Amino acid sequence: MNRSTKFLTQAGLIAAIYIVLTLAFRPISFGEVQVRIAEALTILPFFTPAAIPGLFVGCLLGNFLGGAxxxxxxxxxxxxxxxxxLVYMLRRYKYLVPIPPIVINGIVVGSILKYAYAVPLPLISLMIFxxxxxxxxxxxxxxxxxxxxQKNNIFKKN
Known part of the structure; x- marks a missing residue:
């Protein structure tokens, strides 16, 4: 399989899995207290840069289809x-890989909940939740x- 076909295939599969997980766990994927199971996939840029557009498109479509x-x-x-x-940039430090989605989504999604959805809780509380x-x-x-x-060599690290 040539490089661009592999990249597109991986990105598409990651997007599809993200969408399915978001919608399958819809009751806990949205709201002021949420655990979006699909966010477990945010570690995938550790293995492949194809995860970057895959996660972006997956989130975009998952939010759209989820009624956001x-x-x-x-x-x-x-x-x-x-x-x-940022996860891709941190790929040398596997135990730090989960930090960017935690911090960035805490700030951005917390702000969205406060200002776009008008959730009547303090901004800092929403960010923490x-x-x-x-x-x-x-x-x-x-x-x-x-x-x-990594242990089972599912992805060959790029």
Whole structure:
């Protein structure tokens, strides 16, 4: 398989899995207290740069299909894009890989909840709630996924 075909295939599969996980766990994927199971996939840029557009498109479509408002669709997806780039940049430090999605989504999604959805809680509380959910998804699920994929050589690290 040539390089661009492999890249597109990986990106498409990652996007599809993200969408399915977001919608399958919809009751806990949205809201002021959320644990988006699909965010466990944010470790995938550790293995392949194809995860960067895959996670961006997956988040974009997952938010759209999940009924999010336009600000959430746009800015939540851009937060995933930035997180994915930072994860890719941190790939030498596997135990730090989950940090960018936790911090960035805590700030961005917390702000979206406060200002776009008008959730009547203090901004800092919303950021903390989102960061806690992200920590569960990224360290609780994502890091074990990273270790499993690495141990079993599922991806060949690029």
């Amino acid at each position: 408002i336009v600000y959430d669709i746009i800015f939540g997806s851009l937060a995933s894009l930035l997180s994915s780039v 989102v960061a806690i959910g992200q920590t569960i998804a990224c360290y609780g699920l994502g890091l074990p996924l990273l270790l499993f994929l």
